[in-house]
Amino acid sequence: MEIRAALLGFGNVGSAIARLAARQPRSASHTIRIVGALVRHSAHRKHADVPLTSNPAALLDAGPDVLIEVLGGLEPARTIVLEALSRRIPVVTANKTLLAEHGAELSQAAVRGGVPLYYEASVIAGVPFLGTLARRPLTSTVTALTGIVNGTSNYVLSQVNRGADLGSALADAQRQGFAEPDPSKDVDGIDAAEKLAVLLQQFAQLGVRPREIEIGGIEGLTAADFAPARRFGGTLKPVVHAEWSNTTWSGFVGPAFVTWGNPLAALKGTANGISLRSVSGDLLFAGPGAGPDVTAATVLDDVLEAVANPRTPDSCRHRTITQIPLSTKWFVRLTSTASLPDGADLADLLGSYGVWVQQTSSTEAQHGKDARWLLTYACTRHRIERALAAVSAASTCSAFLIRALEAPSE
């Protein structure tokens, strides 16, 4: 059977989808043909096999079996996807920005149209788990998740770990083609926060906008931070984390200290992964997180499923529950430590604010200044910031801090 798919967007990912569709074996039970693609200025571009148009209505009027959306961004993607769903055309999208902001609206439209809305490529593009768990309610009863969902940040931090500075690691990632020309959404954590919002919609039935999430970028970290991390028994990774109950949730996006016992610590380079805490144990899904060919394969698998195994979203109602402060361990760098009290006195000072020190590094040089690193026991951000403000007030030292996570079973 031939599946006729229309494509919104014909950039790197769109072209990869067209190439992969053209390469399918004729013997497959279903083959996918790209019957048209939306581009901004069709007059300027031609493609040998795929008719290009700048008119979205013409694309939908041709009655494709599936609409594939890889435009990115909010508009015109949102309007065209809603129109397709209202015409009962199944939609496959890789657009986490759109899903993070308008996931509920799109799901409602899919339910009304009685057609699938699949988005496996939006989070950890190469590893199918979102669609799977949507169909498997007993396995998908989870109460917390931790993941590495931005390959560019993971690659950059891996390079910083090897001694590179952030700027050159980023330039390197751009040369190799997996960082965007403007990588600020990757580095700042915005991209990861959009993916966390998509994950919270699915696993916590929670409507959270990316801007409501505590977001930290990776730019404050340096190569010198990795040696004390190793001595504390772990490394530094760009993570997303959230946990929830029936009435409250908490979470964050940002670089974090992760112990070696945590399987996410072993994900190197551009690899992505997610750990889901369920009643029966921790489930881990990991693999390639992005790249035009990986995304194209996942999008076309979604197209095949949308036709061969159609499933309309179950529910589009997202809960609104209270966000509460997240308590974690903290990985702290104190710079210009000459005027700092020594170990025991510093621990006493922090302890007087309710922050308890688990491990301390000896004083080391960082960018020509003396620095010392601490790993604390769990407390809220408010508490550690108050304690560190007191330390700064009592000395000339400045503090930099990120959260620290334990392995699920530790």
Place this chain on the structure above:
Amino acid sequence: MEIRAALLGFGNVGSAIARLAARQPRSASHTIRIVGALVRHSAHRKHADVPLTSNPAALLDAGPDVLIEVLGGLEPARTIVLEALSRRIPVVTANKTLLAEHGAELSQAAVRGGVPLYYEASVIAGVPFLGTLARRPLTSTVTALTGIVNGTSNYVLSQVNRGADLGSALADAQRQGFAEPDPSKDVDGIDAAEKLAVLLQQFAQLGVRPREIEIGGIEGLTAADFAPARRFGGTLKPVVHAEWSNTTWSGFVGPAFVTWGNPLAALKGTANGISLRSVSGDLLFAGPGAGPDVTAATVLDDVLEAVANPRTPDSCRHRTITQIPLSTKWFVRLTSTASLPDGADLADLLGSYGVWVQQTSSTEAQHGKDARWLLTYACTRHRIERALAAVSAASTCSAFLIRALEAPSE
């Protein structure tokens, strides 16, 4: 909608399935009712909610929507499952022994009946990936796999690593309820080989019987082996591994040295995991591998999918291709080393047989005898055994060897 399921087997797993089915929220879109269960002697047993019978025909004559098979073993499971499929009753099974021996026959029966045959709980029970990848042809184009698929062995080796001997670690596993009363299939590698056969059916379309696979048990390992493993940059894990092309395949089951860079090295306790090498990168699925409650949840998710998302197996033709010798690194323990030539001379002797030494430990005591450990570069089993036979002939030392795997990206 209520799904009426018949159950073959009412032991630990069968009872857990009945309990979990009874606990489902009434609000779910589908609920599952266990309408009867097959037990060996129904006269001796009673159950408040589930009618028990020793007559399989009566169970099928009642026309259940789905048959759940958790009897284990080959017969009568095979005959009843085939009968159900011929009556067009979808089947969900957790029985890897049955699938390993008769997977092709069962798939053919499912294709003929036009009904689903789902077996997600047969390998890494808690983590759905078999059904997912069966539906997603572009993601499931893999050429090699490595996994930890036996939780009892993983637990026992983790305990041996902490200093326990094998017997007490096994007794401990039995006390905690995750080792069978007769754990020989776990310890000998038979259980893992059955699961590898199921994986090869799905991912390599390969009909391989467990007895055709190189199988090693974990019983030869001792606590003393873990220290040199750590110094070589890894640990010892019970693994399955296979790789294949269009014309050949090779693989093994057994304990192996695994480097820390391999995400499987981080799977502790009873955790299971599998790494699939695909064109787009390495995919990892990990989580709880067994236990009555985990298996029950996965079986019931399969039941829901069999009704809401039925999918008949695509193909039941398994290839028969040549098995070729597998070349890997080797982790070798040499005991009673007093008469052994020293480092360089030993390396020369092994080298003269085409075995090249990558790392050597210093001599240490093991069970009161001197022992030395080597990590070699890759070669076939035939080559290393010939080289070690020459070493033993030239001295009084005895050799113990297991394979060594590198991380996918190393």
